[in-house]
Amino acid sequence: MPVKVIIPTALRQYTGNQGSVTLPGRTVGEALSNLSGEFSDIKKHLFGEDGKVRNFVNVYVNDDDIRYLQQNETELKEGDVITIVPSVAGGSEDVDGELSRAEIERYSRHLIMPEVALAGQKKLKKAKVLLVGMGGLGSPTAMYLAAAGVGRLGIVDFDVVEYTNLQRQIIYSIDDVGRPKLQAAGDRLKGINPDLEIDFYEERLTSENALDILAKYDIIIDGTDNFPTRYLVNDACVLLGKPNIYGSIFRFEGQASVFYAKEGPCYRCLYPEPPPPGLVPSCAEGGVLGILPGNIGLIQATEAVKLILGKGVPLIGRLLLFDALAMEYRELKLRKDPNCPICGDRQTITALIDYEQFCGIGTEADRLVLEPENEISVTELHERILASQAPVVLDVREPHEFEICRLPDSKLIPLGELSTRVHELEREWDIVVFCRSGMRGAQAVKFLQEAGFEKIKNLKGGILAWSDEVDPSVPKY
Numbered sequence: 001m002p003v004k005v006i007i008p009t010a011l012r013q014y015t016g017n018q019g020s021v022t023l024p025g026r027t028v029g030e031a032l033s034n035l036s037g038e039f040s041d042i043k044k045h046l047f048g049e050d051g052k053v054r055n056f057v058n059v060y061v062n063d064d065d066i067r068y069l070q071q072n073e074t075e076l077k078e079g080d081v082i083t084i085v086p087s088v089a090g091g092s093e094d095v096d097g098e099l100s101r102a103e104i105e106r107y108s109r110h111l112i113m114p115e116v117a118l119a120g121q122k123k124l125k126k127a128k129v130l131l132v133g134m135g136g137l138g139s140p141t142a143m144y145l146a147a148a149g150v151g152r153l154g155i156v157d158f159d160v161v162e163y164t165n166l167q168r169q170i171i172y173s174i175d176d177v178g179r180p181k182l183q184a185a186g187d188r189l190k191g192i193n194p195d196l197e198i199d200f201y202e203e204r205l206t207s208e209n210a211l212d213i214l215a216k217y218d219i220i221i222d223g224t225d226n227f228p229t230r231y232l233v234n235d236a237c238v239l240l241g242k243p244n245i246y247g248s249i250f251r252f253e254g255q256a257s258v259f260y261a262k263e264g265p266c267y268r269c270l271y272p273e274p275p276p277p278g279l280v281p282s283c284a285e286g287g288v289l290g291i292l293p294g295n296i297g298l299i300q301a302t303e304a305v306k307l308i309l310g311k312g313v314p315l316i317g318r319l320l321l322f323d324a325l326a327m328e329y330r331e332l333k334l335r336k337d338p339n340c341p342i343c344g345d346r347q348t349i350t351a352l353i354d355y356e357q358f359c360g361i362g363t364e365a366d367r368l369v370l371e372p373e374n375e376i377s378v379t380e381l382h383e384r385i386l387a388s389q390a391p392v393v394l395d396v397r398e399p400h401e402f403e404i405c406r407l408p409d410s411k412l413i414p415l416g417e418l419s420t421r422v423h424e425l426e427r428e429w430d431i432v433v434f435c436r437s438g439m440r441g442a443q444a445v446k447f448l449q450e451a452g453f454e455k456i457k458n459l460k461g462g463i464l465a466w467s468d469e470v471d472p473s474v475p476k477y
């Protein structure tokens, strides 16, 4: 009765490097003893002194583990496939859930590594990981965790895929533009690994829902792009005692760490307070190298897999700084702050707070609200230009943005240079200021008002609104 025996890589040195051997056998025991008859060196790796299959060697017939069949007496029929899976890490750890034959094949490159092996792959299968944010960081992280065999992924996001996301959010394709991110990401992840279980949270993570959502997972990965959610994720992780795998990106630079208050510092130990709103530009304002979230996201994914396996040295108490331009990684030691309000000795934060308020977002003073008479719509500006009543159009963007697109007959003075170049403008001029989306324009209007300019307006929605409503040939960026 010829059957095929699949030889794991670790044992191929004893079979003349053959990945599979076909030999006769009516039972598993017979086939395996024929195998060791043909390749005598393999015998001691498969059988103990007592002649039984060693307990750290798992033998499968087709999909089934022989321990749950008739063990060595399991009968074979022609065409059956025997798979030998030695647990290289020792195999003593007992993790629930067996791997199917398809899973064994899928994860074979893991199974043959002593650091993962069958026990580690089962840990991955049992693991539950939550990804907060399915943007630049979440995209590669989710794809690799799905491919690696993590059993359950929760994904939190409520955005829709935009065309400008495709430069870095590689989980999405051109056909996904306009679709909810979770729907598109779910399809892609299922395509990578149909065994993956996915929980969808198409909502904003808030102080009300965060503890309930995070509590269901072993590991939390922070792929957010704003400070309120970052502090929320941190505090919820500290309160629940979960590890928080942190990553952040800006232009060519990234940071990564593992905040795990049980064993080291938390995010608040590093940054007790957020920067004032507007001081640190977001990626939408400051830009980001499309590859960078790949670099940092994969560090996060790697840390997640290491924590699940319990292998290696995690980034706990270490802040990794990555500079893509210099291609340099630097590492800073992070210490637990004894005065940390949430993980320190005198804990003052014992429940989730209002993070928008904590980060100074949403207060009138910070939102920079202009009076209606200091704003003008793009259609109104267009009508004035057509009626030959064009104001002076002042562009406060950066020169590299001016290169991309501009409004007709506009004058460029970047916001940062306005205070030193204000003499280039006359106070009696009728001026309309614009930027990309309207934020910097509003700041420029405030500044010029304080400098004594009276006939000054901000273009609502910036050049993006102009492109949407007046001239679609102006590219959006």
Ligand SMILES: [Zn+2]
Binding pocket: 265, 266, 267, 268, 269, 270, 337, 340, 341, 342, 343, 344
């Ligand atoms: Zn702390």
